[in-house]
Amino acid sequence: MSQSTRFEETAFHQAHQLLTDVIVTDILTPPVASRVYAYAHVAAYETLVAARPFSHQSLAGQLSQLTPPPVPTHRINPSIAAIEALLTTGRTMIFSEQMFDESSAKIWQSFVQKGYSPDTLALSRAYGRQVAQHILSWTTKDNYKATRAMRRYAPIKRPGMWLPTPPGYMAAVEPYWNRIRPLVLDSASQCRPAPNAPFSTAPDSPFFQLAKDVHQVGQTLTPEQTLIANFWDCNPFFLNTKGHLNFGTKKLSPGGHWLSIAGQVAAQTNADIMKSSAAYTLTAIALFDGFISCWDEKYRSNVIxxxxxxxxxxxxxxxxxxxxxxxxxxxxxHSVISSAVAVVLTHWFGDNIAFLDATEVPYGLPTRQFSSFKQAAEEASISRLYGGIHYRPAIENGQKQGQQIGEWVLQKIKIRK
Structure with a gap:
């Protein structure tokens, strides 16, 4: 692999990390973050494929309502064009534009310092922007804008139904997310899970026993279980409360964590930019449709x-x-999206690839070693029981739901010709 090729791959991963950093700064909810990631990486992937039409398959006709992007009319550098497509698409979907622009400028300055010609940069970036505009036009048809104008969600005050929780008693996150257009699922309800145990307060009822289980686990956590819960917390906005003072701590979203894993394994396996882009894109698609499917069930069953x-x-x-x-x-x-992503990453990189996950190091947590994507997904899932925020059926049935979504993604999408 040439030095220039490796430099371009590094810059591509840096562009993804920039998008993640801004998503964290903007405190985008996990579903909304998944939308940004999906469209930005589809833009990058489609840009690369347009330059390599004989080896890889466009996602046009494979993703809902996506049409073929424009073809390049000049000789371009595909990597530069893909980075521009990712950055242009991502910038349109975030809020901290100045932060984004300053960091983007550093990426492009590194290309100048490496000796890339101004003409190559200009023509390649111009084509990347063309593809980005094509993708952004596609985003306008996914019903996202309509959900921004819908009536504020009012919790249903009936026994067993969800109510806001301490310490912030925050409003419900994305109650209308099942109205967003999926990328590969036929509908939001396609992978509907088995129902949860019926609500009851009777001590001998299954529901009471599920709650008792969460209570008991929470009282007997080992140091390792505590670490696992915190490692996979991925709470974009942790509310700190000290007396009358409230302030938030920003963290990575669950989708951001899994995309970080995809990038780390791509680097570990010396994947070229095409394979890396496909890994990010498949992961982002599984995340996007995973959140739509999960949120569809959340607000249907509305479990306390x-x-x-x-x-x-x-x-x-x-x-x-x-x-x-x-x-x-x-x-x-976590169970849904982790299981879905584990399926697609296992398919893309192979089974039983051991990796070191350093995603949470910037947030004060250590690295963790995993023997496979499946093991990481299983740990992410059970972390929610250790954290005291889910009953076991939500975890176990969520894993089955995610498995179905991941398998459907692989069934519907063809990457290589």
Whole structure:
């Protein structure tokens, strides 16, 4: 692999990391973050494929309503064009534009310092912007804008239904996300999971026993279980409360964590920019449709969180290790998206690839070693029980739901010709 090729791959990963950094700064919710990642990486992938039409398959006709992008009319550098497509698409979907522009400028300055010709940069970046505009036009048809104008969600005050939780009692996150156009699923409800246990407060009922299980696990956590819960917390906005002072701590989203894993394994396996882009793109598609499917179930079943139930019926002083996210409990988002992504990454990189995950190091947590994507997904799933924010059925049925989504992504999408 030439030095210039390796430099371009590094710059591509840097562009993805820039997008992640701004998503964290802007505190985008996990579903919204997945949307940004998906469109930005589809733009990059389609740009690369347009320059290599004989080896890889465009996603046009494979993703819902996506049409072929414009073809390059000049000789271009595909890597430069793909980076521009990713950055242009991402910039349109975030808020911290100045931060984004300053960091983007550093990436492009590195190309100048490496001796890339002004003409190559100009023509390649111009083509990347063309593809980005094509993708951005496609985004306008996914119903996202309409969901921004919908009425504020009012919690249903009936026994067993979700209610806002401490410490912030925040409003429900994305209650209308099932109205967003999926990329490969036929509908938001295609992979609908088995129902949760019926709500009951009777001590001998299955639901009470599920809550009791969460309570008991939370009281007997080992140091390793505590570390696992915190490692996979991925709460974009942790609310700190000290007396009358409230302030937020920004963190990576669950989707951002899995895309980080995709990038780390791509680098570990010396994947070229085409393989890296495909890994990011498949991961982002699984995340995007995974959140749509999961959120569809969350607001249909509308299950009460363990914290609310346990405080009312078992132990009024109990608090979960992690802050309870502001949306209904069933199914577990981590379980759904982690299982879906593990399926596609296993397909793309192979089974039993061991990797060191350093995603959470910037947030004060150590690296963790995994023997496979499946093992990482299983740990991410059970972390929600350790954190005290999910009952077991949400985890176990969420894993099955995610498995179905991942398999469907692979069934619907062909990358190589």
């Amino acid at each position: 969180r363990p914290e609310t139930y346990i405080n009312a019926h078992i132990d009024e002083k109990w608090r979960p290790l992690l802050q309870t996210p502001p949306f209904p409990e069933y199914t577990s988002g």
